[in-house]
Amino acid sequence: MIVAAMNEALNKQVNAELYSAYLYLSMASYFDALNLKGFANWMTVQAREEISHALKFYTYMNERGSRVTMMAIEAPPTEWNSPLDVFEQTLDHERKVTGLINNLVDQASSLKDHATTQMLQWFIAEQVEEESSAEEIVQKLKLIENSKGGLFMLDKELGQRIFVPSNQNE
Numbered sequence: 001m002i003v004a005a006m007n008e009a010l011n012k013q014v015n016a017e018l019y020s021a022y023l024y025l026s027m028a029s030y031f032d033a034l035n036l037k038g039f040a041n042w043m044t045v046q047a048r049e050e051i052s053h054a055l056k057f058y059t060y061m062n063e064r065g066s067r068v069t070m071m072a073i074e075a076p077p078t079e080w081n082s083p084l085d086v087f088e089q090t091l092d093h094e095r096k097v098t099g100l101i102n103n104l105v106d107q108a109s110s111l112k113d114h115a116t117t118q119m120l121q122w123f124i125a126e127q128v129e130e131e132s133s134a135e136e137i138v139q140k141l142k143l144i145e146n147s148k149g150g151l152f153m154l155d156k157e158l159g160q161r162i163f164v165p166s167n168q169n170e
Helices: 004-033 037-063 083-110 114-144 148-158
Strands: none
Touching (some): 004 083, 114 148
16 A cells, blocks of 8 residues: 555646646647647647556556545646747656656655655656657757748658557556
8 A cells, every 4th residue: 555645646646647648738739720730749649648657657556555536637728939839848848747756756765665666767767758859859940940841841750650558567
C-alpha cells in the first residue's frame, strides 16, 4: 500500500498528465484551425502519450492497492501567437512536468517508497525525451523563421509522427 501523502501526490500527477493531454489537444485544435495538419497531428499524438502516462500512474496505483481519485482538469489556453509560441510553451510545459516528476522522486525517496521510486525512473527517462523533442522543434522553427516553404516542410515532417503506446509494465 502507498502511504497517504504519496497517494495524494500521485493523484495530483494523474491530474497533471490529463491536463497535459487537454493542453496538447487544445494546441492541436489551434493548428487544425490554421490548416497545419502535421502540427495538429504531432500535438494529437502528444495528447495520446499524456493519456497513456496518466494510465501508467493509474495502473501502478491500483496495483499497489491505492485509490485513484479523479479531480477537475483546468481549462488550457486556446490561442497562441505563432507555431513557435506554441512549441516554446510546449517546451516550458514539459520542463514543468519534469519538475513535478523530480518532486515525486524526492518524496518517494524521503518516504523510503522504493517501489514508487523505481516506477518513476521510467518517467525520468521519458521526460528527457519529451524535452528534447520539443526543443528540437523550437530550434527548427527558429531556423525557418518566416519561411512559408520551411513551415510547409516541417508540417509535412510532423505529420509523420505516429502514436506508439508504451508498455504499461515497463
